[in-house]
Amino acid sequence: QQSYEYILVSRPDPSVVLVTLNRPKSLNALSSPLFKELNQALEEADKDVSVGAMVLTGSDRAFAAGADIKEMKDKQFSDVYKNDFLVDWTRIRQLHKPLIAAVSGYALGGGCELALMCDIILASPTAKFGQPEINLGVIPGGGGSQRLIHAIGKSRTMELVLTGRNITAQEAAAWGMVSRVVGEGEGEVVKEAVSMAKEIASKSQIAVQAGKEVVNAAYEMSLSEGLRFERRIFHSLFATNDQKEGMAAFAEKRKPNFTHS
Ligand code: CAA
Numbered sequence: 001q002q003s004y005e006y007i008l009v010s011r012p013d014p015s016v017v018l019v020t021l022n023r024p025k026s027l028n029a030l031s032s033p034l035f036k037e038l039n040q041a042l043e044e045a046d047k048d049v050s051v052g053a054m055v056l057t058g059s060d061r062a063f064a065a066g067a068d069i070k071e072m073k074d075k076q077f078s079d080v081y082k083n084d085f086l087v088d089w090t091r092i093r094q095l096h097k098p099l100i101a102a103v104s105g106y107a108l109g110g111g112c113e114l115a116l117m118c119d120i121i122l123a124s125p126t127a128k129f130g131q132p133e134i135n136l137g138v139i140p141g142g143g144g145s146q147r148l149i150h151a152i153g154k155s156r157t158m159e160l161v162l163t164g165r166n167i168t169a170q171e172a173a174a175w176g177m178v179s180r181v182v183g184e185g186e187g188e189v190v191k192e193a194v195s196m197a198k199e200i201a202s203k204s205q206i207a208v209q210a211g212k213e214v215v216n217a218a219y220e221m222s223l224s225e226g227l228r229f230e231r232r233i234f235h236s237l238f239a240t241n242d243q244k245e246g247m248a249a250f251a252e253k254r255k256p257n258f259t260h261s
Contacts, residue, residue, distance in 0.1 A: 015201035027065035052201020066109025113142035130166035204242035
């Protein structure tokens, strides 16, 4: 497997790729070189037929403390505009397979936005989420304002974006921003995310991809368009071997053997 400078890539299970952000000295600040490696590793995993789901994590202290402020501080408008700075960050949303964030410690600014780009967020009790860009004289630029609205509503999004206040894992769970808070200590969240990824990977990959596609479509479509889209994708799954196998296995009271075809 390829070796990277700012991330670690491992296979905790043959069907799961675990990507660990690894710039401990800067609390996993999301520099451009780091993001390049992250995109590459995730895109490779997405293409690998033996992989069913991916997990993204950081360290106990920080999932990621945001975009790299030291890299950004001297940039000019003309640079960031011409190069469409942060456009690379949108590539994560093109992944077909599910990506689960296992968050411990700081998930601030771009770190919070990165977690929000994932399909499911699990948080350890130490996780802290926030959009502190306002304290730097800017605003979120990696999708935070837009994705938070969907996750937690307008008033709470305004509060986070305009005050820069961090919220705890428990608040994030109560607000519906994360699926749940896992375990008592720090280490458990990654284990739980890997076990969830493994479970997802045991399903039909075609159905999983379709499920992700229709859930994400709800962000972009009206309710009636979304319902129609969901129904059409549901219909299309009747063309797969996995639908035949899944339903036959139920009728025959046995476990399905999905072939992802
Ligand atoms: N960029 C670059 N370096 C960072 C960083 C960041 N986002 N966050 C932390 N670091 C560095 C610190 O500069 C420090 O480096 P040195 O040892 O060389 O000084 C190291 O990581 C450890 O950090 P602290 O000493 O500050 O650790 P702490 O425990 O006292 O504080 C913290 C932790 C509260 C997370 C604090 O580091 C902090 O406030 N970080 C910045 C958070 C932030 O503003 N994030 C938003 C960035 S802008 C953005 O993300 C834009 C966007 O929408 C895409």
